[in-house]
Amino acid sequence: MADFMEGPPEIVGGCSEDESLDTVGQFGDTFEDKFNRREETNHVPNGDVTPVKESTEEEKVETDVQPIKVRDMLAQYKIPESVLSLIFWEDVKMSLMVFLITTTLLISLNTMSFISVFAYFNLLLLVSVWSLKIYTSVQATLNSKPIEHPLQKWLDYDISITQDKVSQFSEKAGPVLESGLRYARRIIMFENSVRTLKVVVIMYMLTYLGAIMNFLTLVFLAFIGAFTGPFIYEMKQQEINAFLRMTVAKVYQIANETWAKLQPKVKDFYEKLPPVVKNPLSKFLGCQSAKVE
Numbered sequence: 001m002a003d004f005m006e007g008p009p010e011i012v013g014g015c016s017e018d019e020s021l022d023t024v025g026q027f028g029d030t031f032e033d034k035f036n037r038r039e040e041t042n043h044v045p046n047g048d049v050t051p052v053k054e055s056t057e058e059e060k061v062e063t064d065v066q067p068i069k070v071r072d073m074l075a076q077y078k079i080p081e082s083v084l085s086l087i088f089w090e091d092v093k094m095s096l097m098v099f100l101i102t103t104t105l106l107i108s109l110n111t112m113s114f115i116s117v118f119a120y121f122n123l124l125l126l127v128s129v130w131s132l133k134i135y136t137s138v139q140a141t142l143n144s145k146p147i148e149h150p151l152q153k154w155l156d157y158d159i160s161i162t163q164d165k166v167s168q169f170s171e172k173a174g175p176v177l178e179s180g181l182r183y184a185r186r187i188i189m190f191e192n193s194v195r196t197l198k199v200v201v202i203m204y205m206l207t208y209l210g211a212i213m214n215f216l217t218l219v220f221l222a223f224i225g226a227f228t229g230p231f232i233y234e235m236k237q238q239e240i241n242a243f244l245r246m247t248v249a250k251v252y253q254i255a256n257e258t259w260a261k262l263q264p265k266v267k268d269f270y271e272k273l274p275p276v277v278k279n280p281l282s283k284f285l286g287c288q289s290a291k292v293e
Helices: 026-036 059-062 072-076 081-087 092-111 114-143 163-188 193-212 215-235 237-272 275-284
Strands: 041-043 050-051
Touching: 059 275, 072 081, 072 215, 081 215, 092 114, 092 215, 163 237, 215 237
Parallel strands: none
Antiparallel strands: 041 050
16 A cells, blocks of 8 residues: 555655655566566577567477476474374375264364363274273184284374473474564564564454354364365375466466456545645554654
């Protein structure tokens, strides 16, 4: 918003007229340069402009960007390897078991109270483990030899909480928590007004999202997306990218047309504002510090 605003005449160092609507009037041109360009040009030494021949479909496919490795991108965010193996279905049985159990749990939480889900889940867990124990005992009796417990891996798992484990967790979680707190303080204290306004808009949009669904529904959708999105994207990356490019181009086209209609109205409205309003508004929206002559 700061770009299309023109500072008051008596302000020096504020938003000049060149920095206002004349600059942001190229808003549509920027999008057109990115998504609507149909012909490129080469500049030769004598100043002439030579049109570049449009590439064929085969050449475009060959010059496309290399396929994105979603797993490598997620690994950069230090996501545990065990989680990556689950969401990319490396071990189909384990991924299917985690997917079904978690999906059932989330659906149950959306339909029943937390106390009921907690009670039923623990009853089911205890009955299942008890059944396995009885089955193991019966098999050992019939075969006249001991049989390894099906959950022996979990019995042998080290669950002790040592000082080293606590220190390792603190070293990993500490910087993340500190960074989040610093970012929250910058937003709340309006250290960057434009960034804070973006957060305000996002929070306002979340009010509409909250009227449509609750937090558990959002978690359920995110969980389904985590187990299906990366896996499907790596399989059908070319088709999805083509659809996304078409969608983004259409959105930018609508944005250009909307901006072309709103730009004159916004400029007229701003020009009618008194200087006592323009000056603080210009500084608030990120213009240079104003100095009165």
